[in-house]
Amino acid sequence: MVGSSGSRSDALKPGGTARLAAMEEDPALQLRVFDLNCWAIRYLSKRRQERVQLIGDTLCQEGFDLVLLQEVWSEQDYGVLKEKLGGCYPFSHYFRSGVIGSGLCIFSRFPILDTFLYQYSLNGYPYMLQHGDWFCGKSVGLVVIKISGIIFNIYVTHLHAEYCREKDAYLPHRVVQAWELAQFIRHTSKAADVVLLGGDLNMHPEDVGIRLLRGWTGLRDAFAEAKRFEGCEDGCTLVPDNCFTAKTELLPFPPGIRIDYILYKAASRFAVKCEELRTTTGTAPGKDIPYSDHEAVMATLRVRRQSRTPGPALGTAGPALADVVNEARTEVRVGLHAARRQRYSSGRMAALALLLLLLQAAAGLGSLAGWTAGQPFPKLSFSLLAFLAVGALLLATVLHLFHTMEVKMLQGTEEEMRLALRALQDRLGPPEPGRRAPSHGPFPSRPVSASFSS
Amino acid sequence: MVGSSGSRSDALKPGGTARLAAMEEDPALQLRVFDLNCWAIRYLSKRRQERVQLIGDTLCQEGFDLVLLQEVWSEQDYGVLKEKLGGCYPFSHYFRSGVIGSGLCIFSRFPILDTFLYQYSLNGYPYMLQHGDWFCGKSVGLVVIKISGIIFNIYVTHLHAEYCREKDAYLPHRVVQAWELAQFIRHTSKAADVVLLGGDLNMHPEDVGIRLLRGWTGLRDAFAEAKRFEGCEDGCTLVPDNCFTAKTELLPFPPGIRIDYILYKAASRFAVKCEELRTTTGTAPGKDIPYSDHEAVMATLRVRRQSRTPGPALGTAGPALADVVNEARTEVRVGLHAARRQRYSSGRMAALALLLLLLQAAAGLGSLAGWTAGQPFPKLSFSLLAFLAVGALLLATVLHLFHTMEVKMLQGTEEEMRLALRALQDRLGPPEPGRRAPSHGPFPSRPVSASFSS
Numbered sequence: 032m033v034g035s036s037g038s039r040s041d042a043l044k045p046g047g048t049a050r051l052a053a054m055e056e057d058p059a060l061q062l063r064v065f066d067l068n069c070w071a072i073r074y075l076s077k078r079r080q081e082r083v084q085l086i087g088d089t090l091c092q093e094g095f096d097l098v099l100l101q102e103v104w105s106e107q108d109y110g111v112l113k114e115k116l117g118g119c120y121p122f123s124h125y126f127r128s129g130v131i132g133s134g135l136c137i138f139s140r141f142p143i144l145d146t147f148l149y150q151y152s153l154n155g156y157p158y159m160l161q162h163g164d165w166f167c168g169k170s171v172g173l174v175v176i177k178i179s180g181i182i183f184n185i186y187v188t189h190l191h192a193e194y195c196r197e198k199d200a201y202l203p204h205r206v207v208q209a210w211e212l213a214q215f216i217r218h219t220s221k222a223a224d225v226v227l228l229g230g231d232l233n234m235h236p237e238d239v240g241i242r243l244l245r246g247w248t249g250l251r252d253a254f255a256e257a258k259r260f261e262g263c264e265d266g267c268t269l270v271p272d273n274c275f276t277a278k279t280e281l282l283p284f285p286p287g288i289r290i291d292y293i294l295y296k297a298a299s300r301f302a303v304k305c306e307e308l309r310t311t312t313g314t315a316p317g318k319d320i321p322y323s324d325h326e327a328v329m330a331t332l333r334v335r336r337q338s339r340t341p342g343p344a345l346g347t348a349g350p351a352l353a354d355v356v357n358e359a360r361t362e363v364r365v366g367l368h369a370a371r372r373q374r375y376s377s378g379r380m381a382a383l384a385l386l387l388l389l390l391q392a393a394a395g396l397g398s399l400a401g402w403t404a405g406q407p408f409p410k411l412s413f414s415l416l417a418f419l420a421v422g423a424l425l426l427a428t429v430l431h432l433f434h435t436m437e438v439k440m441l442q443g444t445e446e447e448m449r450l451a452l453r454a455l456q457d458r459l460g461p462p463e464p465g466r467r468a469p470s471h472g473p474f475p476s477r478p479v480s481a482s483f484s485s
Numbered sequence: 486m487v488g489s490s491g492s493r494s495d496a497l498k499p500g501g502t503a504r505l506a507a508m509e510e511d512p513a514l515q516l517r518v519f520d521l522n523c524w525a526i527r528y529l530s531k532r533r534q535e536r537v538q539l540i541g542d543t544l545c546q547e548g549f550d551l552v553l554l555q556e557v558w559s560e561q562d563y564g565v566l567k568e569k570l571g572g573c574y575p576f577s578h579y580f581r582s583g584v585i586g587s588g589l590c591i592f593s594r595f596p597i598l599d600t601f602l603y604q605y606s607l608n609g610y611p612y613m614l615q616h617g618d619w620f621c622g623k624s625v626g627l628v629v630i631k632i633s634g635i636i637f638n639i640y641v642t643h644l645h646a647e648y649c650r651e652k653d654a655y656l657p658h659r660v661v662q663a664w665e666l667a668q669f670i671r672h673t674s675k676a677a678d679v680v681l682l683g684g685d686l687n688m689h690p691e692d693v694g695i696r697l698l699r700g701w702t703g704l705r706d707a708f709a710e711a712k713r714f715e716g717c718e719d720g721c722t723l724v725p726d727n728c729f730t731a732k733t734e735l736l737p738f739p740p741g742i743r744i745d746y747i748l749y750k751a752a753s754r755f756a757v758k759c760e761e762l763r764t765t766t767g768t769a770p771g772k773d774i775p776y777s778d779h780e781a782v783m784a785t786l787r788v789r790r791q792s793r794t795p796g797p798a799l800g801t802a803g804p805a806l807a808d809v810v811n812e813a814r815t816e817v818r819v820g821l822h823a824a825r826r827q828r829y830s831s832g833r834m835a836a837l838a839l840l841l842l843l844l845q846a847a848a849g850l851g852s853l854a855g856w857t858a859g860q861p862f863p864k865l866s867f868s869l870l871a872f873l874a875v876g877a878l879l880l881a882t883v884l885h886l887f888h889t890m891e892v893k894m895l896q897g898t899e900e901e902m903r904l905a906l907r908a909l910q911d912r913l914g915p916p917e918p919g920r921r922a923p924s925h926g927p928f929p930s931r932p933v934s935a936s937f938s939s
Binding site: 124148168173222410414415440451 | 603
């Protein structure tokens, strides 16, 4: 952002808004949005405090309308930003969840009218301590703001990380998160004029989760839609030029990868266009470090009222969307298969540990009652074995419960997807444009008049 | 229901719908809703399978439009009901969550267009095994249906049980659930014509959670609004006449308590009225057992189109609602205080266990290195102590993590309530009726035109 701030046209500067709009025929609202995964993990992220200060200074100078941040794990860092940004962004919200916190926060020039948080039902495994996603309580946060009478539903989110693309054990969880994100946006945004989503989705642009999210909500990708683009090649937000990125992970993708997005859509009486999209390009200007290990994404959007046109509610045409939902459903099923296997293994381990304990108890009791001659085992080994069995029993039981929950949530998602597919297929049959069909998405309008009488 | 089915007027029977409506001036839709906490816990609930069959038979005979069930914990029981009800209620959905399942399901005469599940962020404690609420993953389920072009958002839920009214340790969690329920309904129902909520809320009608839910969503209580009522005194749904209820728990409330509800509201272009409300009254007719330990609630609603009138979006007037939100916020703060104390205690316990382990390790190493003369402890006691310390460390760490999450969620809710109060207070100041103010609830309409230009 700052890396190219000198090259921005004056029209895009805060004071220049009017000029740009005056060139057009009708009034337009211009909204400048900033999105960044801040990589602010206490004790782990390099030069964290320095970078938080730098992000704060830059946001103050640039004067965006909306700032969507992820990985602000520490509330102290949020406090630092809030204090620094109080003048330019008087309204803000931090979303709390999980053990560590969701890491999500929003700064706004406009009053925040309402907030709501949805925590994803699946988010990795608590025993994968080296990954730690589970402890973050990954969520999607919603804030409602109103600018010039236009209702904006602003969503910020961060999905489960991808640690190994070739053998991605978390793919089913991420697909479930993408589905829940899409469902949450669909269900909560029906009265919104403009919907905006920013965040680190941890998915490449053509991954099934992104196609599902875009297809199922009708959200459009600011990068793909932007009239002008400036920044890293292909809009990448994890790039080798950034000194904090792991170069080996990016080897298969020479220009880098794009996993941070700004997506948007408007209700039928409004039109949103992306005038410009920019990314930062590694090292911040005048500094020796970048803002984060991710690049920031900055969009300049233009919102205009228009006469109501019944546009398509979904982003992807019916048959293509059905294919995407089917593909996602297959991933969920793969996850379900793995979860069931793990549930079975942990259950078997618990049963074996219990059996061992019972045998030990029988042997111990037998020894006490004098049924056996002398001590069957040395006391120490006997006690250690009993403790190990208790430990194994507890651990296996907890794992079994956890994987049972995982199975339930995967089954629930699979069922929701099945219902969605049926509705899509119904719709692809005899189309019947209903009064509310667009706002209710892909579902058929089937008037049932049995109980309606006059 | 069956207990008084003989006394129902013909107009209320499925075939009689038209007659009732014909007496009125304009077309009206009549909807008959059934709600029951089924108490179908495998191995624990008395005469469960017999009662599930009985519930199924009765629902078939009575032919409601919508059936909202709770505590159908086993998917087998759901399967039994689904098979039995397939003819009269061709559409159904079971909501999966938690270890056991949410227990929530819906049967409908009309196609289910969409479903969504929200799991409450707080729901008791996993170590309270004797209560078990945590394992159920208490949630609110939403299904969208469309009847005669009218969009219905149907919610079914079950909140955390109250085990001791005098010293209710779960009150803050239940208040958080009531708040999340209200927020979920508000945010997801903005395009709905009619909103309907049924479930076991585990709160008496004047409890803060119910007042919060009704005030914040504008939902009306079918019992309070019904033109005709028939059933247990005061609409109670846990009554001493039911042979499955714990009589001692009901001693302070001679007629019983009302904790199962049907609530509803309509968008401004529709009007909903409750024509009749009924409850079952203990033992089912012709049988020696009731349907459940709860009484069923049955409402006959009448939905009519009307010219759009900008009615109040909230159920309670501003100042009164602010009082309710404040009261709820106080409960959340009490919970926050307790959760912080527990987080501290578990953290201290973990630290002490770690200290003990370190001391043991030092002593053990010292002994191995020959720094001390002979064996400092007998081997067995030494090992047992080490195992106990490891166990205590693990347990305390898990507890600490759990209570940290609890603190985060309580803080988050408290913050959301603070924001809501501020918005309410703003609104109570200079009122300004905005274009969308009703659908966006209690928030002020403040046009900010800085970025809007022509």
